[in-house]
Amino acid sequence: MTLELDGLSHRYGSERALDDVSLALDDGELVALLGPSGCGKTTVVQAIAGHLDPTAGRVSLRGTDVTGVPPEDRNVGIVFQRPTLYPHMTVGENVAYGLKSGGLTPDRVSERVDRYLELVELADRRDASQQSLSGGETRRVELARALAPEPDVLLLDEPLSALDRGLRARLRDEIVRIQQRTGVTTLFVTHDQEDAMSVADRLVVLRDGAVVAAGAPRRLYESPPNRFVAAFLGRSNELSARVDGGDSPTVTIGGTELAADAVPSELVGGSRAAVHVRPGDLTIGPVQRSDDTLGDGGNPPDRSAASADGGRFGDRPGPIEMRGTVTHVRDVGRRYDVRVEVDSGEMVTVEQNRDGVCETDRVTVTAATNDLTVFSVSE
C-alpha cells in the first residue's frame, strides 16, 4: 500500500470532523474521495499531508507510520482548491521551489523543471510571471510543481471546482493523462460526482466524516449500497414504500399497490422501505380515461409492455405505475426535467427527451421494477 489511513478521527474542538476513516491506495491508483461540502474531505487531505494532527488514527506512507511527521518530511504533493502559486516567483521558479529543498544540483533542478513543464505542456511559459497565466494554466503549473519532487502520493483537493465548465472537463482529462504518464498514486478529492466518476479507478464516498461506500464507480452507481450513495451519485428519486404482510402480501409505492412478488424481494422483509429510481429510468405517459383502476393497461410507454395486460399481480415483475400531476417542466437544453407530484404526495423528477406535457397535466409515471433500488428503513 502506498497510502494507508487507519481509523482516522479528528475533532475541531467539540465538533467531529472525521470518524474512524480507513482507506488504502495501491501504487499508481487514482482514487476519488467524494462527498458533499463539509463532509470532512479537506480534513482527510490535511491529515495525509501533515497539516493537521488527527485526534486518533494512523497515516502510513509506503508502509511507514508518518502520523506525527511534519509535512516537509512526508513527500506528499498537494494541489489546493484555490491557486497557491507564489506570486513573487516565475513559473519556472515555482516548479523549481520543491526541488531546491531536496539538495539537487542546479543542473538537475533545471532539467527537471523543463521536464515537468513539458509534461503539462507549458514549457514555453517557464519565465512567465504567475499573474500572466490563465486559470487553467495556473492549475497545470501547480500540478507540475507538486509532481516535480516525485511525491509518493499526489493529493488533489477540489482541483477543478474553481474553474468554469468547459475548462473543467478539459483539465479533468489532462489530470487523467498526467496521472497515467507519471503513474503517481493520486487521491482526487471532489464534491462533484461527475468529476469523481470520470477520473477515478475507485471511489470512496464520505459523509459526515465517515466512509459510507467504496468501490468501482460504475458498481456504486448501479447498485448503491445505501440511500445516501444512491442520492449522491447522480440524480435520484426517493419514494417511500409500505409493506403489508398477510396472505397475499402487497407493497405500496407512491400510491401504487403491488403484489409483493412483483417487486424485489428485499422489500418484503420490513414494514417500511425507501425505493430509489433514477430520473432517466422513469417514463411519462398519458392517463387513461378510465381513471379508476390502477395499471389497467392500454397505453403504457416504452418498456412496460410486459405488464400492459392489466395484471396487477402478474407472474413476473412488471412496471410500477404511479398517477400524478405535473407541477413543473424545466427545459435544461438537451432534455426536459419534468417534476411530477404523484398521488401519494411525493415529488419525482422524470427526464424526458421531448416536450409534450404541460403543468397540471395528469400523467402516469412508469418505472421498470429492475430499475428500482430498495433500501430498508430502520425505524
Add this chain to the structure above:
Amino acid sequence: MSLVDATRSVTRSRRLPPPLVFGLLGGILLVYFALPFVVFLGRTGSVPVVEALLETASRTAVRNSLLTAPAATAIATAFGVPLAYVLARETFPGKRLIEALVVLPLVVPPVVGGAMLLSVVGRFTPIGAAAARVGLPLTDSLLGVVLAQTFVAAPFVVITARAGFGAVDERLERASRSLGYGPIATFRRVSLPLASRAIVAGIVLTFARAIGEFGATMMVAYNPRTMPTRIWVDFIAGGIDAIVPLALALLAVTLVVVVTVQRFAGVPSVVDR
C-alpha cells in the same frame, strides 16, 4: 407618477453629484493639511537655516536623533515582526488581551507612557538602579531615548506587519511545507517576501514616529537632546523662527528615509504589477 416619485425627482435634480460632494469635503481637509506646511516653510527665507544647523547644539541633536531612531526602529522590527506573525497565524487563549496590549502604547498619551516607563526604569527603581550601577543609565541617556521611542513607535510595525501576514494565504505556506521546507524556511521564503510591503510600511511608520517622538522622550530622557526636545527648548527660548532650521532638518531626514526605504526595501517587483 406618485407624490413620492415626484419629490424624489425634484430633489435629485437639485442635488450635487456625489463625487463633487466627496471631493469638496476631502478638499477642505487637504487645504488644512497643506496650509501650515506652506506658511511655515515660507518663513525659511528670513532665517539663516544652515548657520543655525551648524551650531553645536543643533548638530548634537541631529546626531542623537539619527542614532536613536534607527536603533528604536531596529529593535521594534526585530521583536515586532515575529510577534506580528504569531498574532496573524495562531489562535490561543488570551489573544484578545495581547492584541489590546499591542495597541495600548498607541492610545496612551505619550507623556503618560513616558511616566509609566519611568516608573519601571527610573533611577530609583530596581531595574534603573541596577542599570545605572553598571554604567548604563536608562534615564537621561541615549538608551533612555531609545526606550521611550521604542515604547511609543513599535506598535506601528506590529500592527502593519500583522495585517501583511494576515493577507498571505495560509495555503501558500502549507504548500511550501509540503514542498520540503520547514516552518522557518517557509517563513523566510514565502511569508516574509509576500508580506514585505506591509512590513516595510510598518518600519517606515515606526521610524517616522520614533524620530519625531517627544512626549515620552521628554519624560524619560530630557537630556541628551534629540531633535524634538531641542526644538522644544529652542521654541521656549526663541519662538517659531528659532525652530525653523531643526524642524526643516527633521522633516528632511524623515522624508529621505521614507523614500529610500520604500525604494530599496527589496519589495518584489512581481507583486507590484
